[in-house]
Amino acid sequence: MIQERIMQILRAGGNVDYECGREAAKRHIAEGNPGVYDTFPALVKVFGPDWVNGYFEYRNAWAVLNRP
Structure with a gap:
């Protein structure tokens, strides 16, 4: 992640x-x-709990929306 995105x-x-x-x-x-x-x-x-929550919440939402 670039510094500009972090500041945003x-x-x-x-x-x-x-x-x-x-x-x-x-x-x-x-x-x-x-x-x-x-x-x-x-x-x-x-990675820490916040990183893991962000990762799996996004990934699980993607999986629900892209079920076969």
């Missing part, structure tokens, strides 16, 4: 970690690998 999130009163997680989910979906972290056991320890 902060000015809006957002949570940078949460937004980073959402953007990572968007990137993984665009790359065709939305389940990349499904079996990773230590996500919260590595």
